[in-house]
Amino acid sequence: MQHVTSADGTRIAFESFGEGPAVVIVGGAMSTSAAAQPLARALADTGLRGVTMDRRARGGSGDAASYAPEREAKDIAAVAREVGATAILGHSSGAVLALFAATRGVTAQLFLSEPPFLFGESLPDPRLPERLQGFVDEGRGDEAIVTFQREAVGLPEPVIEHIRTSPMFDALVQLAQSVVYDAALTRALSTPTPEMLEIPATILRGEPTFPALVRACATLNDTMRESELVIVPESRDHGLDPAGTARELRARIR
Numbered sequence: 294m295q296h297v298t299s300a301d302g303t304r305i306a307f308e309s310f311g312e313g314p315a316v317v318i319v320g321g322a323m324s325t326s327a328a329a330q331p332l333a334r335a336l337a338d339t340g341l342r343g344v345t346m347d348r349r350a351r352g353g354s355g356d357a358a359s360y361a362p363e364r365e366a367k368d369i370a371a372v373a374r375e376v377g378a379t380a381i382l383g384h385s386s387g388a389v390l391a392l393f394a395a396t397r398g399v400t401a402q403l404f405l406s407e408p409p410f411l412f413g414e415s416l417p418d419p420r421l422p423e424r425l426q427g428f429v430d431e432g433r434g435d436e437a438i439v440t441f442q443r444e445a446v447g448l449p450e451p452v453i454e455h456i457r458t459s460p461m462f463d464a465l466v467q468l469a470q471s472v473v474y475d476a477a478l479t480r481a482l483s484t485p486t487p488e489m490l491e492i493p494a495t496i497l498r499g500e501p502t503f504p505a506l507v508r509a510c511a512t513l514n515d516t517m518r519e520s521e522l523v524i525v526p527e528s529r530d531h532g533l534d535p536a537g538t539a540r541e542l543r544a545r546i547r
Contacts, residue, residue, distance in 0.1 A: 303354070318387075319391045320384055325351050326353070327345075335539035348365060348368065362478050366399070370394060379401055391403060392492060410483065421480070485517075497525055499532065500528070500529070506531060
């Protein structure tokens with residue numbers, strides 16, 4: 294992996310696959326750059342350069358003493374500048390972050406995969422980031438993950454329990470600090486700012502996916518100044534299908 298230094302001194306890890314125009318992939322909650330590797334390799338198969346990155350407090354990236362969406366936006370800017378990004382693909386909360394980063398000077402072509410904007414509906418507890426931070430500070434990263442899954446993501450209890458007893462849960466607990474940041478990001482930007490709605494973007498969603506995400510994508514498409522809503526039929530239930538997603542990006546990247 295390579296590293297670049299963000300504006301506040303945080304080291305951000307990234308990795309490139311293939312040659313050609315660079316597409317930086319910004320993952321969602323509880324994900325690291327490893328999760329984006331299949332998509333990066335699929336992009337490489339189409340003649341693009343897939344670039345995965347670890348958002349701060351994840352994987353090979355560092356962390357700062359305090360969090361703000363502006364800091365993460367500058368992380369994306371640093372990676373995009375380092376690789377000469379042609380496009381940014383954000384998934385889930387990573388799509389919220391990517392759209393915000395575009396209002397802070399990141400000028401690459403923008404693809405937003407199932408951004409979970411709430412547009413004022415079904416908002417979680419406004420104190421959720423502080424409560425999650427309390428769990429992390431007490432060494433209860435497991436409770437931070439479970440609470441985030443329950444209150445921010447809305448997973449049913451049987452699904453939460455299945456994840457909690459699965460071999461993958463220990464790896465999720467290592468990302469506990471990052472869910473605090475995702476909760477803070479989506480609290481600050483639960484509805485796009487007017488400035489964000491002025492950014493041209495392609496909005497991607499799977500079929501089927503969760504009803505709240507269908508509504509979010511449709512509402513965003515209706516309110517943005519210049520956007521296209523693209524259904525990727527191979528993507529399902531908030532998962533990105535690598536080949537299908539790469540196909541749609543390859544067809545649209547200028």
